[in-house]
Every structure is written in C-alpha cells, then in structure tokens.
Amino acid sequence: MSPALEAILQEYGSNPFRAMWFVFGHGGALILIPIMIRMATTGWLFWAREKFKHHVPHTLFKIEVPQNNEQSMKAVEQIFVQLYGIYDVPDWHQKWWLGFDQEQFSLELVSEGGYINYHVRAPTYYKELAQAAFYAHYPDAILTEVPDYTKDITVEMINTEKIKVWGSEMKLERADEFPIKTYPMFEHQIAQKSVDPFANILEFMSRLQPGEKLWYQIMIQPTDLGHLKEIAQHTIDTVVEPTGAGHIGPDIVDRIKDGITLLLAGLDKALFGGETVTISHEGPERLTERQRLTTPERELVEEVDKKASRWPFHTKIRFMYFASPKIFDDKKVRRGMIGALKLYRFINAFEEGKLTRTDWKVLPWRFFFSRRRLIMRARRMFWAYRSRDMERGEHEGFILSTEELASIFHFPQIEVRAPFVAKAQTRGVEPPTLLRFDDSEALAGPAVTLASGNTDSVRPEVTEVVPESPQPAPSVTVQPEQTAGEREAPSNLPFV
Known part of the structure; x- marks a missing residue:
C-alpha cells in the first residue's frame, strides 16, 4: 500500500461522513451529475404535463x-x-x-x-x-x-x-x-x-x-x-424463430458456393449479356420454421399480428x-x-x-x-x-x-333485454327538403351598404329601407247579373 493511500485511510477511515465528503470533493460529484439531470428532466416534464392537463376543458x-x-x-x-x-x-x-x-x-x-x-x-x-x-x-x-x-x-x-x-x-x-x-x-x-x-x-x-x-x-x-x-413483431419472432434449437441457415460451405455462383453469373452477364442471379436463404428458411409451428403457436401468431393491424x-x-x-x-x-x-x-x-x-x-x-x-x-x-x-x-x-x-363497451343490441337503460324516447327528424322559405324583403331585414366616400372602411352604414307606397288596385266594372229570361244562348249551339 502506498504511503499516500495509507495516510488517507488513517485520516478519513474512522469517520464515514468525512470519507464521503472527500470522495465527493475529489471527483465523486461527476457520478451524481447524470442522476441529477435525469431527476430534473423527469420532474420538469411531469410538472409541464400536469399543467397542460389542468388547462384542458x-x-x-x-x-x-x-x-x-x-x-x-x-x-x-x-x-x-x-x-x-x-x-x-x-x-x-x-x-x-x-x-x-x-x-x-x-x-x-x-x-x-x-x-x-x-x-x-x-x-x-x-x-x-x-x-x-x-x-x-x-x-x-x-x-x-x-x-x-x-x-x-x-x-x-x-x-x-x-x-x-x-x-x-x-x-x-x-x-x-x-x-x-x-x-x-x-x-x-x-x-x-x-x-x-x-x-x-x-x-x-x-x-x-x-x-x-x-x-x-x-x-x-x-x-x-x-x-x-x-x-408484436418481437413476440412473433420469438415464437417463429426461437433462439438456438432448430435454426436452419447457410453454413460456410453454402456461402462459398454462393460466392462462386455470383462470380460466374457476373462474368456471364459482362461477356455474354446474361441475366442477374439473386441468391436468398431467407424465404425457404422462414417458411420451414412457420411449418414447424404447432396449432396453438400458429393461432397466437395470427392473433397477435391481427391486433397489431x-x-x-x-x-x-x-x-x-x-x-x-x-x-x-x-x-x-x-x-x-x-x-x-x-x-x-x-x-x-x-x-x-x-x-x-x-x-x-x-x-x-x-x-x-x-x-x-x-x-x-x-x-x-x-x-x-x-x-x-x-x-x-x-x-x-x-x-x-x-x-x-x-x-x-357498446350499446345493447335489439335482442338484448335492457329495460333499465336510458333510451331515446323521441326520434330526431330532419326538415323536408322541399320545404319553402319566404325570402321576401320584409324578412330580409335592413339593407347594409358601405359608408359613402370611404371604400376602405369596414364599418357598415345601415340605411333604412322605406317600403314603397301601395299601388291602387285597378278598377273593375261589375256587370249586373242577368235573369234567366235575359240570358242569350251560346253561339256554338247547333240550330236547325
């Protein structure tokens, strides 16, 4: 043990509070800084969210x-x-x-x-x-x-x-x-x-x-x-592709074969215009693992995937x-x-x-x-x-x-007897589409025009609408009613 460390232990070893203060003053505070930042940000976010929720009507x-x-x-x-x-x-x-x-x-x-x-x-x-x-x-x-x-x-x-x-x-x-x-x-x-x-x-x-x-x-x-x-995908992968047992994948020999195949296909395309070759082991591997699932496992995967959709x-x-x-x-x-x-x-x-x-x-x-x-x-x-x-x-x-x-949570259907559920006693009906409305000047209200001489003004000037004086009804001459003996026969009657 070095003399410096032995002197520190002799001075602070008997007093744990002095030892903690020594560690804190010689770099130990750096350990607490991330913890204090985490506590401060969490507290601030909680206070801000509570304030936001309090002001939502x-x-x-x-x-x-x-x-x-x-x-x-x-x-x-x-x-x-x-x-x-x-x-x-x-x-x-x-x-x-x-x-x-x-x-x-x-x-x-x-x-x-x-x-x-x-x-x-x-x-x-x-x-x-x-x-x-x-x-x-x-x-x-x-x-x-x-x-x-x-x-x-x-x-x-x-x-x-x-x-x-x-x-x-x-x-x-x-x-x-x-x-x-x-x-x-x-x-x-x-x-x-x-x-x-x-x-x-x-x-x-x-x-x-x-x-x-x-x-x-x-x-x-x-x-x-x-x-x-x-x-959901993590759960599905855990069921479909369990870690360890039964995993089928390309080994080192398959990788060497794939490399040679891709090299020959590249030369064929460059020299003779052949088609591009793509090698994949993922499709058959996943299909094989899906086929190995039991009926409960397959049902679980389908239902989890259905909920996530x-x-x-x-x-x-x-x-x-x-x-x-x-x-x-x-x-x-x-x-x-x-x-x-x-x-x-x-x-x-x-x-x-x-x-x-x-x-x-x-x-x-x-x-x-x-x-x-x-x-x-x-x-x-x-x-x-x-x-x-x-x-x-x-x-x-x-x-x-x-x-x-x-x-x-849903409303009771017609076949469910729920006599004590509050139900609508009346039915709301919209007005007929052919309903006529009176749009005469008497219902239109006073006419509104902009103030004269100031086209930029947004304050309207209300002018009173003076109703027109009623026109006299046309004179109608009423002929005295004729008696039965004085009436003439219609002109379109046939005469012999």
Missing part, C-alpha cells in the same frame, strides 16, 4: 341509446376509429415547454339503483368530433351535456363513513400485444347469430337496489401504432361502488363485475389489481390501522376516478385495439 355527455338498436358492434368500432383521429406527435417545443399530453376520452356506465346511463367525456374542443362520431352510426341517439355526476359523492362522506366504498382497477395478465376475446369470436358461424358479452354487465348493473351506485369507467387515449407493431388505445378500467352501511355488499359487486369480464379470456385476460382494491383481504399488514388505511385507499381511488387521470392508480394502463374496445 372537458364536456360530459349523457347518451340516450336508440330504442331498437339494430347496429352491430362493428359500428362502435368505427366510432373508436374516428376518435383515433386526434392522435398527434408533439415536437420538441410542445413536449418539453408546453407539456403536451395526448388528450383522452372517458367511456362511462353509471347505475343508480339499477337505472343505467351511458356517458362519454371528451375535451371541449373535440366535442363536435365526438358527437359526429356517434351520430354518424346512431342517428337516433341523443347526446346531452350534463353536469358531472361524481360530484354527488363528497370526500367528507367517505371520511365519515356515511357511505361505504369499494373500488378496483383492472389490468391484463400478459403483455399488451396479446389480445383478449373480441366480438367476432362470439358469433355462431352456422346459425349466424352472435352472443353479446356485454349483456352480462348490463344485466348485473340493472339489478342494484335503491341506494346503491355502481360506476364503470374506461379511459382511452390514442397511442403510437408503431410501438404496438414493434412489440388495428388502431391502438392506451386504456385503463376502473370500478367504483357506493352504498349505505346497511345495504353495502362489496362481495356481490366484485364477483358480478369481475365474473362478467372473465368472458373475454383468450390469449390474454383481465385480472384485478391488488394495490388499488379497497377491501380488507388484500391489505398488507392488515391488522395495523386497517380501517384508516382502507379509507385512504378509497379516497385515492375516488379522486382518480373523478379526475379521469390515467396516471393515478396501480399501473399506467394497457393497450387495447379498436375491436377490443368495441367488445367491452
């Missing part, structure tokens, strides 16, 4: 569904395709200075005592887009702006336990590229009939008792299609249940709603998040301040639902395609 619509809905779930899928049109990629200034965050829509189903209402929440400057998307496929539906129904519940009611609360979030069991079961899979190919999987949720929500409230929320945000294709949405699903302590039954609601979503199990499936559940069984260290901790969880869950914030909660959400979204 929103409008909540209540949707009264058509009485006899004959549209299929394909129509709802087209609605989501149109809503995806707001997707935008921000530039550097929008992202880091303005804090641009992709706008979100909220699809909500509310049951109060068994009476169900559909709601959709959209940014105010996109409300015409949302209305056009729904009216294009459901012209008999009625969209009405309503106040936020979540304000009927207050934090004081939760803190004082005047009402009891159960809430939870859903997540996917596997990665985002694996699809759930969608509505085409519920169609019977021979009978040409489809089973509506969403009918289970509607039926359960319609069986709530007076005084019970159940909220079902689906937050959607358009996301990058390229990202979904990238992770549709527009993706970043999604989050929440439930909230409220009731007085006398009639509160969270087990009934939890089993009913979670059981209804089990119908969508396929390659992927929904599962309940544990960090946001507001029941006693999933609480870690449940015997320590369990009551107060459950109230805090319920309050956080309530604020996440009311603010419609996707970043709050157990996870940041998952990716669903337009077909998957249409499967878990």
